[in-house]
Structure formats: C-alpha cells, structure tokens
Amino acid sequence: MNLKHSKQRDSIKEFLKGRKDHPTAAVVYENVRKTIPNISLGTVYRNLTLLADIGEISRIHVGDGVDHFDADISPHYHFICRECGNVMDMDMDKMDLEKAAGRNFCGEIEYHTICFYGKCEKCCEASIQKKHNVTLC
Amino acid sequence: MNLKHSKQRDSIKEFLKGRKDHPTAAVVYENVRKTIPNISLGTVYRNLTLLADIGEISRIHVGDGVDHFDADISPHYHFICRECGNVMDMDMDKMDLEKAAGRNFCGEIEYHTICFYGKCEKCCEASIQKKHNVTLC
DNA sequence: ATAATATCAGTAATTGTTACTACTTTTAGA
DNA sequence: TCTAAAAGTAGTAACAATTACTGATATTAT
Numbered sequence: 547m548n549l550k551h552s553k554q555r556d557s558i559k560e561f562l563k564g565r566k567d568h569p570t571a572a573v574v575y576e577n578v579r580k581t582i583p584n585i586s587l588g589t590v591y592r593n594l595t596l597l598a599d600i601g602e603i604s605r606i607h608v609g610d611g612v613d614h615f616d617a618d619i620s621p622h623y624h625f626i627c628r629e630c631g632n633v634m635d636m637d638m639d640k641m642d643l644e645k646a647a648g649r650n651f652c653g654e655i656e657y658h659t660i661c662f663y664g665k666c667e668k669c670c671e672a673s674i675q676k677k678h679n680v681t682l683c
Numbered sequence: 684m685n686l687k688h689s690k691q692r693d694s695i696k697e698f699l700k701g702r703k704d705h706p707t708a709a710v711v712y713e714n715v716r717k718t719i720p721n722i723s724l725g726t727v728y729r730n731l732t733l734l735a736d737i738g739e740i741s742r743i744h745v746g747d748g749v750d751h752f753d754a755d756i757s758p759h760y761h762f763i764c765r766e767c768g769n770v771m772d773m774d775m776d777k778m779d780l781e782k783a784a785g786r787n788f789c790g791e792i793e794y795h796t797i798c799f800y801g802k803c804e805k806c807c808e809a810s811i812q813k814k815h816n817v818t819l820c
Numbered sequence: 821a822t823a824a825t826a827t828c829a830g831t832a833a834t835t836g837t838t839a840c841t842a843c844t845t846t847t848a849g850a
Numbered sequence: 851t852c853t854a855a856a857a858g859t860a861g862t863a864a865c866a867a868t869t870a871c872t873g874a875t876a877t878t879a880t
Contacts, residue, residue, distance in 0.1 A: 550846050550857045571836080586860045591837060593858095609744035611868085612836070625788065637787035643778065647799055650774035651762065656801040662784055664793040687826045687877050708867080723829045728868060730827095748837085749867070 549600075555593045557581055559602065559617070568606055568614040568624070568633040608633055608661055623659070627666035629673075636662060686737075692730045694718055696739065696754070705743055705751040705761070705770040745770055745798055760796070764803035766810075773799060 557578045562569065569577075575590045594615055598605040606614040608626045614633050623636040644655045665673070694715045699706065706714075712727045731752055735742040743751040745763045751770050760773040781792045802810070 548857075552845075552858055554859075584860070586862095588838080588861075589859060595838090607744055607746035609742075623784070625784075625790070625792070627790065628793070636784055638784050641778070641780065643797065644799065647760070647762075647773055647775050652804040653762070653764065653807055654802045655762070655799050656765070658797055658799045660780065660795055660797050662781065662792050662795045665791045667789040670790055685826070689827060689876080691828075721829070723831090725830075725869080726828060732869090 552593075554578070554582060554585055554589050555597070557585075558590060558593050559597060562603055562615055562617040565617070566635070568608075568616050570612045570614055572612075574615065606633065607659075623662065625662045625664070625666070627669055628663055629665050629669035632666055634666065636660075689730075691715075691719060691722055691726050692734070694722075695727060695730050696734060699740055699752060699754040702754070703772070705753050707749045707751055709749075711752065743770065758794075760799065762799045762801070762803070764806055765800055766802050766806035769803055771803065773797075 558574055561574060561577050571587070571591050571594055574594065575585070575587050578585055578590065594603070594605070594613075597603045598615070601619065604616050604619050606616055606624060608614060608624065610626075610631060618635070621640040623638060623640070625634050625636050626632070627634075641660070643658060647658070648655055695711060698711060698714050708724070708728050708731055711731065712722070712724050715722055715727065731740070731742070731750075734740045735752070738756065741753050741756050743753055743761060745751060745761065747763075747768060755772070758777040760775060760777065762771050762773050763769070764771075778797070780795060784795070785792055
C-alpha cells in the first residue's frame with residue numbers, strides 16, 4: 547500500500563468516528579482546526595475523498611447540495627429532517643430489495659440507498675410548542 | 684394563485700414530459716433553446732425550481748453533483764449507472780417501508796427515495812464486448 | 821386600455837469542490 | 851541513523867452548478 551501516515555488524516559478519521567450525526571466537509575474542517583489550527587480545507591476534502599474511496603468512511607448524498615460523511619460503513623439507511631436538515635441513522639435492517647428490483651432489470655445492481663424525509667422528533671416537538679404556545683419539560 | 688403564464692415555462696415543462704430519461708438543467712436549456720433561442724439559463728433554473736416546488740415535476744438527487752429533473756411525479760424508484768451516469772426508472776412497485784421505518788423512530792416520515800446503483804444493460808454489454816473482443820448484433 | 825406584478829434575459833455573485841504549486845513529512849532502505 | 855523518493859501538506863486559484871440582481875418585457879385582472 548502506498549499510503550503514508552499523516553496526523554491530519556488521523557484527526558479527520560478520529561473526529562468522524564466520534565460523531566453520530568453526519569458532518570459535512572466544512573464541519574469537519576471547523577472541528578479538526580481545534581487540534582490542527584492551520585489544517586487546510588483542501589486537505590480535509592482530499593482526505594475525506596481518499597478515505598471514502600478506500601472504504602474507511604462513506605459519503606452520503608441527501609439532496610441538500612452538500613456531501614455528508616459517515617464513519618459508520620455498515621449498511622444502514624438515513625433520515626433527513628426537512629426542517630433542521632439533520633441527517634440521522636434509521637434503526638432498521640437493510641432491506642433485500644435488489645433481488646426484487648432485478649426481476650425487471652437487465653443490468654447489474656451493486657448497491658442501493660434509501661433516504662427517508664420528514665420532520666425529526668425535535669422539530670415535531672418544536673412545532674407543537676409553537677402551536678400551543680407551551681414549553682414541554 | 685399568483686402564477687402568470689409564460690411560454691418559457693410551458694416549453695420547459697413540455698420538453699420534460701417528452702423525455703423518459705432525467706435531464707439536468709443544462710440539458711433542458713440546450714433543448715429548449717431550439718424553440719426559444721434566447722432563453723436564459725437562469726430562466727430554466729428558476730422555472731425548474733418553481734415547477735418542482737409546486738409539485739408539477741420532481742427534482743432527483745443521484746449523487747453526481749448535478750440535479751436531475753423528472754416530469755413523472757408518480758412514486759417510483761431510480762437506477763443510476765455508475766459507468767455512463769444515466770438515470771433510469773426502476774420497473775417495480777413502491778415499497779411500504781415507512782411503517783417499518785417508523786417503528787423505531789419518533790419523528791414524522793413524509794416520503795422516501797431509493798436509488799439503485801450499478802451497471803446498466805448497455806454498459807454490461809459494452810464490457811463483455813471489450814473483454815471478448817466481439818461485437819454483439 | 822392600463823396598472824400591478826410576475827416573468828424575463830443577461831450578467832454578476834455565491835457556493836461546494838477540485839486542481840495546482842512549492843514546501844514539508846514520512847518511511848523504506850543503504 | 852542518514853537520506854532520498856514519494857506521499858502529504860497549506861494556501862490559493864480555478865471550476866462548475868446554481869442563485870441573486872437589475873432593468874426591461876409580458877401577462878392578466880380590473
């Protein structure tokens with residue numbers, strides 16, 4: 547393997563592993579800067595791309611125009627709140643859809659993604675509070 | 684409704700309706716230009732966004748960094764060829780996944796998308812031809 | 821008709837991401 | 851443990867997709 551060690555890449559990977567949300571490159575940059583103040587945004591992008599390419603992290607497209615990254619590479623699905631934009635994991639098994647999909651399809655299906663969209667728990671509570679003008683404890 | 688009529692918007696909608704693939708804004712622009720030569724790319728973007736917002740078309744994110752648009756707003760899933768980048772419809776029923784997903788989730792699920800990724804029929808054939816150095820009829 | 825306003829063309833600005841360049845680290849081998 | 855090749859880096863410029871702005875035009879209700 548022609549990969550060399552770098553503390554920048556380590557920090558990026560470590561930061562991602564400590565998060566359960568799905569940060570963007572900009573968020574990774576802002577946070578890794580706390581330990582490596584002069585790290586470059588380009589370095590963050592390059593290493594996120596590299597880590598995703600070699601399969602150590604995964605890149606998530608949720609439709610907000612920004613790439614998100616996830617240290618959890620086990621197969622799972624995502625939920626995106628249309629209110630606050632948060633990306634969270636869905637606690638459900640991965641579906642065996644590819645066999646069903648392949649019945650009417652002549653190419654080769656390699657993998658699939660599912661995104662659920664709606665309003666997350668927090669935003670649901672917030673809108674109830676707003677509607678009834680009360681504060682839940 | 685504070686919507687006024689415009690031939691630009693009509694052309695955009697009509698072009699989209701005549702396509703079974705899922706063109707990008709740039710492709711829409713290039714084609715609508717054949718009937719309205721001095722239409723602006725900004726107008727295409729604005730109207731695609733407007734039509735998507737009012738639900739007359741849908742915007743598709745497949746992860747290639749470019750937005751695709753689809754005049755077919757009936758619920759269905761997509762396949763994206765990782766070789767040629769084509770976006771096509773999957774001929775399968777929409778799954779009832781939201782009930783299952785909601786069991787361990789406290790927010791409100793409004794809709795979901797599924798994207799299958801792999802190699803399309805054409806690209807499969809092309810790679811077989813390349814491997815065996817033959818031309819299929 | 822005409823006034824109000826949605827829409828337009830053209831262009832500038834913004835945003836997320838990638839490429840480039842000269843300098844710095846890492847690491848395998850003498 | 852030197853040393854030099856290769857990978858990595860910071861900083862910045864470039865890029866591509868998209869959006870915002872501006873003054874002009876088209877549509878529609880009255």
